[in-house]
Amino acid sequence: MAASGVAVAQTKEWSFGDGTAAERWSEVDAAYAACDAGHMQSPIDLVDPDARATVELETHFGTAAGKLSLGKQKVQIDFDPGQDKGMKSGDTQYDLLQVHFHTPAEHAFDGERHPLVAHFVHATEEGRLGVLGVMFTEGEANPGIAALLQAHAKGNGTALTVDIDDMVPDTLAVWRYMGSLTTPPCTEGVNWHVANEPVEASAEQIAALRAVLGSSARSLQERKGRLLVAPR
Numbered sequence: 001m002a003a004s005g006v007a008v009a010q011t012k013e014w015s016f017g018d019g020t021a022a023e024r025w026s027e028v029d030a031a032y033a034a035c036d037a038g039h040m041q042s043p044i045d046l047v048d049p050d051a052r053a054t055v056e057l058e059t060h061f062g063t064a065a066g067k068l069s070l071g072k073q074k075v076q077i078d079f080d081p082g083q084d085k086g087m088k089s090g091d092t093q094y095d096l097l098q099v100h101f102h103t104p105a106e107h108a109f110d111g112e113r114h115p116l117v118a119h120f121v122h123a124t125e126e127g128r129l130g131v132l133g134v135m136f137t138e139g140e141a142n143p144g145i146a147a148l149l150q151a152h153a154k155g156n157g158t159a160l161t162v163d164i165d166d167m168v169p170d171t172l173a174v175w176r177y178m179g180s181l182t183t184p185p186c187t188e189g190v191n192w193h194v195a196n197e198p199v200e201a202s203a204e205q206i207a208a209l210r211a212v213l214g215s216s217a218r219s220l221q222e223r224k225g226r227l228l229v230a231p232r
């Protein structure tokens with residue numbers, strides 16, 4: 001094994017597939033083993049819940065400042081720290097770190113995917129991850145997406161302010177289960193909350209994000225016996 005000690009630093013590229021076939025990211029890099037070997041991967045199809053219950057979820061969002069972070073198939077707002085934005089799920093307090101988008105949505109409702117999703121990524125003080133996913137359906141223009149697209153036109157690092165509540169349903173009823181990040185390294189232990197009701201964005205806004213993000217939804221992962229709670 002000593003011969004392998006001379007390592008050449010290199011960045012291996014992963015990519016989204018067509019959103020249906022398994023991506024096999026572990027074949028790109030051994031560091032992504034969990035993506036294929038894990039037992040609590042995301043996204044999943046939201047269907048046949050084990051239970052229906054009202055998940056206690058309080059959000060404190062409102063207007064927040066951040067900076068646009070662009071990458072390959074990535075449009076993200078990194079929120080400035082210290083703004084006290086986040087969510088409380090049960091007794092666990094999560095601080096909002098960033099929001100990013102996928103086209104189409106990653107989680108499905110009984111096999112059907114919305115054209116766009118926002119993933120609000122949070123972490124506890126101890127670093128445990130919690131995500132709130134909100135689907136978008138075609139309708140009225142969304143002020144939050146408008147601000148995002150304006151900043152996108154100016155490029156990476158552009159400062160922007162969004163009212164997060166524009167991108168979250170007024171009444172938040174969520175599906176909840178334990179899953180993973182949906183991009184490498186597919187880290188598990190993510191407390192997933194997916195809003196049952198979508199919010200609206202215009203067809204033009206959805207098309208504009210689709211043009212930037214391309215096909216950016218990971219294939220659906222097997223549930224493997226995990227508890228899935230649906231809203232009442």
Ligand SMILES: [Zn+2]
Nearest residue numbers: 100102119182
């Ligand atoms: Zn995501």
